[in-house]
Amino acid sequence: MSSDFVRRRQFLGVCAAGAAVPLARAAAPRPNILYIHSHDTGRYLQPYGHAVPAPNLQRLAEGGVLFRKAFNAAPTCSPSRASLLTGMCPHSNGMLGLAHRGFSMADYRQHLLHTLRPAGYRSALIGLQHIAADPQAIGYDEVQSFRGNRTEDVAPAAAAFLAKAPGAPFFLDVGFFETHRVFRQPGPKEDARFCQPPAPIPDTPESRADMAAFKASARVMDEGVGVVLRALESSGLAANTLVISTTDHGVPFPAMKCNCTDHGMGVSLIVRGPGVFSGGQAIDAMVSHLDLFPTICDLLEIEKPGRLQGTSLLPLVRGEAREIHEEIFAEVNYHAAYEPQRAVRTHLWKYIRRFDGRTHPNLPNCDDGPSKSVWLNHGWRERAVEAEQLYDLVFDPNETRNAAADPSARAALDEMRGRLDRWMHSTNDPILRGPIAAPPGALANDPEGTSPTEAPKKVG
Secondary structure (H helix, E strand, C coil): CHHHHHHHHHHHCCCCCECCCCCCCCCCCCCCEEEEEECCCCCCHEEEEEECCHHHHHHHHHHEEEEEEECCCCCCCCHHHHHHHHHHCCHHHHHCCCCCCCCCCCCCHHCHHHHHHHHHHHEEEEEEECCCHHHCCCCCCEECCCCHHHHHHHHHHHHHHHHHCCCCEEEEEECCCCCCCCCCCCCCCCCCHHHCCCCCCCCCHHHHHHHHHHHHHHHHHHHHHHHHHHHHHHCCCCCHEEEEECCCCCCCCCCCCCCCCHHEEEEEEEEEHHHHHCEEEEEEEEEEEEHHHHHHHHHHHCCCCCCCCHHHHHHHCCCCCCCCCCEEEEEEEEEEEEEEEEECCCCEEEEEEEEECCCCCCCCCCCCCCHHHHHHHHHHHHHHCCCCEEEECCCCCCCCCCCCCCHHHHHHHHHHHHHHHHHHCCCCCHHHCCCCCCCCEEEECCCCCCCCCCCCCEEE
16 A cells, blocks of 8 residues: 555545545644743844843744844834834834823724734733833733833743633733843843943943943843743643744944944844744844734734735745845834934945934933943034934944945935835825924923933923
8 A cells, every 4th residue: 555545545534434534624723922022132142142141042042033134113112112013113003202201002903912812812911011101001801010020020920821821822922121221230140341342332341331230131031031931831832832032122322222223223033933933043034023913914824904014924934035125114203302213224235314403412312321421421412413324234234334425325325215215105104294293291301411311391
């Protein structure tokens, strides 16, 4: 009897009398979704080759898929998170500033959970969310938040949820405050003498101590990830759970968080789950937070809302495509202060355009800390900021030499201007019509100030 005949009999389910009767095939259960995210971490983690130990995230990457060129849609907190969870850029979903300063999404029904609910998903939020002043407004079935949303509180609560997870598939949103400032105190594993500050920051005793404290926060965050992942495994749910690990934007150092260079836009993104999200792949294609919503819809075989602006990652992880984007876009509107920017990135070039007419740094949009003090003490306030910036990402990957005025880069400048203009018009960007107004009651700092801790004023 040939092996092909045996396979056919197994598929058809031949009865004792010899009649072929199709076997009933139980539908595979839809995977659970665990969205676990940190605050202000960028890619400064072990899986990306940095000397910031994160053994639990490293194991996640070794068993899943690591996206080496993942970017947010906005290098600032609430807009970045809202974009991931709606699949829409900030000026399309309405989250133009920080939730705790009076900004909100235009329609919380655009949140991913409202697409998952008709497919049978129960949703839970444990810890940080930062897209609504009141988390109840989002629509989760269950909400647990803690004062400060520190890892020590959030991780055990998430583990307890997993230990008694509902029978229905779940969407579990687990958010850690770490690695936001104020950082943790360095321990024996974080010796400032042996730390290297992030790429844009000079190597000084102050910045090394700053980086040691960041590493301490990253250690605590990674320990929390470990608590949650071990609970997922011990509950027997790991094999059928899609784990999405990411952060909102770059680390809270000067020229990083709240900047449209890769230091602000670049984020960690590790996905592990049943089927294709496995095997320790490292993917070099450019991807966006906006791509996660359509990916989940495709994976679950549910209809995608027509408003989505991203592209499914499945062709990449299945090996069907090497790229899904020719260009990636990002924006800033309000952070601590108003600082409107738009950016477009290809594999070769980055183009940033500023719309506020300022010629010097917007200091309140940089978190206070020792590294910021180093720059301030050396005249950062007086440094020039160009309205247009063009960077050659092959020969200037740290984006330090603005080529916008270089005649030899004129063709690239024209191309990138065109890419950005087309995107702004196709998404009906309000910046095309002038300065963007804040909602009534919203708060913002004076851009001429120095610190985000200075008293903000109503701007809406």
